Amino acid sequence: MAGLLDRRELDFLLYELLDTAALPGRPRYREHSREVFDTAIDLFARIAAAQFAPYYRKGDVEEPHFDGERVHLIPETQVAWDTLRASGFLKAHCDEAEGGLQLPEIVLRAAMAHLMVANGPATAYPFLTLGVINLLRAFGSEAQKARYLGPLMDGECAGTMALTEPDQGSALGDIRTRAEPQPDGSYRLFGQKMFISGGEHELSANIVHMVLARIAGAPAGARGISLFLVPKWLPGDGDGDIDVEAAGTPAARSARRNDVALAGLLHKMGQRNSVTTVLNFGEAGGAVGYLVGAAGRGLACMFQMMNEARIGVGLNAAATALRGYRYALDYARSRKQGRPASHKQPLSPQVALTAHADVRRMLLAQKAYAEGGLALCLYASALFEDERTHPEAAARQRAGELLDLLTPVVKSWPAKYGFAANDLAIQVLGGAGYTREHPVEQLLRDQRINAIHEGTEGIHGLDLLGRKLRQHGGAGFGHLRAEVAATVAAARAEAVLAPLAVALETHWRLLDDTSTALLAAQAADIDRALANATAYLDVFGRVVMGWLWLRQACIAVRRLADLGAGADGGDGAGAEDEREGASEAHFYRGKLQAARWYLAWELPAIVPLCRLLGDGDTVAYEMRDAWFG
Template identity: 40%
Template sequence: MSFNAPVSDQRLVLRDVVRIGELPAASDPDLVDAVLDGAAALAEGEFAPLDRIGDTVGARWDNGVVRMPEGFKAAYRSFVDGGWMGLSAPEAAGGQALPLALSAALMEDLNAANIGFALCPMLSFGAIEALERHGSDELKRDYLPKIVSGEWPATMNLTEPQAGSDVGALKTRAEPNGDGSWRIFGTKIFITYGEHDLADNIIHLVLARTPGAPEGTRGISLFLVPKVLPDGRANDLRCVSIEHKLGIHASPTCVMSYGDHGGATGWLVGPEMGGMRAMFTMMNNARLNVGLQGVGIAERATQRAVAYALDRRQSGKAIAEFPDVRRMLLRMRALTSASRALVYYAFGQLDRGLAGDPVAAMRAEVLTPLAKAWGTDVGCEVASLGIQVHGGMGFIEETGAAQHLRDARIAPIYEGTNGIQAADLVGRKLGLDGGLAFDGLIADIEAEATDPLLIALTDAVEVAAATMRARSGDDRMAGSYPFLTMCAVMVGGWLMERLAKSPDADDRVRATSAFFLSSVVPEAIGLAAAAESGAEQLYVVSAEALA
């Protein structure tokens, strides 16, 4: 089936949730409309038609070269020629300096149309921010304009075979050349678009350890390592292989080797041993964008399920008229809409923070683990419901419903597992600015919420937060995931209620808001016991006894 970008929904969220008109760069509603319409045309006309071949043919490795499916190179050229990579990038580097929230709408559309393809530009957004904030003037001059234009896409190289989420265990090393450059030696795994034929050059941001650096994350530095050096020579790096995966087959997930023949040349981004600070700039951007992946997949799965339910007839009527099918369709639409509102709101707060609002900047930090974790959980749930709506045909690949679940399943894992997001929420974000950042969010919700169930959930979150703050160690972490879900649903319910009160809300918006508040919010209230339960129950028996 064809994909239709949800432009009217995006416009409503940007206006009434993000309140994008308050941001000077997007105060012109005609400009916002033009961006939304252009992004929709790109996603529908260029990316969506390649979704099937991306899944069935996928990226192919051939002796160190990765070849993308037919049509991908031309579609990526359309993306570059349209200036889409620079939508929110700084004007000094050739960008348009529009709000990140507008880029969120673009990336939602691309993820919904073809998530495997959309992964290529996604990481470049974070690389642009990392270089802009931490790169030297020379690196900005030589590399930032090309990344901003999309001509040279970027990657993020963290993970190693022995060092997954424990980044501090990495062994990749960097040795100085004496001329300001460094030689990089090591192996990185799970590198998204580490090699491909969409562009002439690829810019790798690589974490490595310099001579004499201390163990752990304190001793890590970040390096810019191009595939092609400034003099046109190939750098000493190669793609050893690509992974065979459950989903996102169009996205080459590469094993990268650096320094097989004397060392790959790279340059420091930021100060020596300042790598984690620079990399987290990129990772935080990526985490919000991964939340958008969940939103995009949920939107596409919902559209496919509704179309099937309207077409498929049983007992003389469309299955969309049966109560249980209608329940699933409403849940899919409500979860999709609420997750969109939450993720866009997080991007909007980030925009305000970058414009100099410290309260908004801290709120964006609180919202980031919610957006990443709950957005991707929603993507998985909605994709699974989409298969259920299709019935047996959903389990058969030809309908396309199964692909959404296969593609969605990685999103709760990469860019920091959702369990890590929950740990970040209770371990750091709950106490940010002495607790005022989280408490300020609660206060704003309490000042605006009118739905009794939403008020009850907000009260339950406050009680659970107090419990979390009084605990430490495993007792705090044990309930972190249900607590994160409670918080995300609370914010989603608040924003859905706001959307329903908009003068431009139609019957669908009001109905999905009512469903979310009456059906999803009570489920989150029911998580309070799990959030406050502590760790004792988790260790009654050994892990071996669970086999």
């Protein structure tokens, strides 16, 4: 089916760019092999194609609705959830002792990419549940793990994260939901949360909400925020003594409903099959909740799930862009329209859209954005894996510091440029792309939310420039500098890549100088220095992507040499098509050409931005509310 993730592309990223095949050399994965990884990915790819992709459109047209008592989803969503949980997906990354497959993080995310390409909105339910599983594994008490981890891992429970409130968005330190301690050690929660994905449904027997709230008497600000586990259903007598055997199972249906009420569904521009809710806690005496982690450490705990979700949002953005790109490419190859300017005869056959230079430009931009975004997200997953399982302590620390620095970029860059890719997909189809007869208009609508949830671009710009750049004493930026330098040196060794190496090195120096200037400016006037943080985020992301594309180009040139094929295709494409390895040569030339395009057309766009940032332009900062008219 057009639009599903190309396995050759995934193999390139996993095994050529990121060396995932080396992971079985680590103690945690000694029982695994590349064959095991591939088998797992293939399984979830088949589930994606069979159970997720076919109802992508239907989930948009027949969006969830609330009849006053129940939230109704199309039945295909239930089938997809049941199939996925029966496959063991939700516990695939968990320890073998927990019933999991002990798969590496990067393999799990590669499998998730297949699901997201097939049907991004439907992946919200397993995506959030994975986050809750990981949160409980890290910070839950032994009793909480015993009660809820099994049902979550088996899909009898689903999970959510409940952060945002109607009178605050990203300012989590200002939340007002309150938690009142009870004699039995539980709490009663009172407040309202909104934009809660998966907040109410019947896909699973129970839902576990991870809720941020302020314990009565806690200090103002972030230090007063705690994290609570609030189940939809309370097995047992509701006094806090949860029946381990019943927790999260169908038996919970006969138990007491917790005081969590659906106030309404939100009707969205896209991602419609992912139900988004407003939830009221404590309308009838207080929602029973259980403290997760230490009191006052809620944000610190929740940031694990938030950062995991940020990488997941980037992955969803890349996947949505990839589906649009593949669909536009297939359409352009089959659609005959017009003739090149050099064809003067009006009766000469029309040519495919790919014969037109401007269409190839749009497709090449999509390729650079979509494949680049996937590379960035899987690279982040590889860093996450290294931080946890690399055998060397120094390497674990380095990976964690680099991941901390790059997380704002991983979340934001694929969302911004994935939207640009999906916009170009519509343009390739022309008028047909603007109609609902093709999926590219839905993909654009579905993509739009990725620049908003888990922090807007502005929030992540502030995070990167105001915090992450100097975090760990600037170690993350130093690691990135070393990575870029190593790639530049490798590229210089290849004559065909020397101009690209010069381009990346030149623009890296510009980013480095701009970063130094902006850090110094923060000491004088932090608000003014951070006023253009979003522009800095864009500059940073463009350079990081230039580095990743040059890394891919280095691999492509070496592989082409191994195939005995020229990097420029000048050895005769027609003759090559008759030789073994032709498709491989085409694949690597495509990589090289995308790198050339990105470094020639996208990277130089940072020059005027860096000039404005370095000059400290304050036009937007100095604007006043009254002047808007």
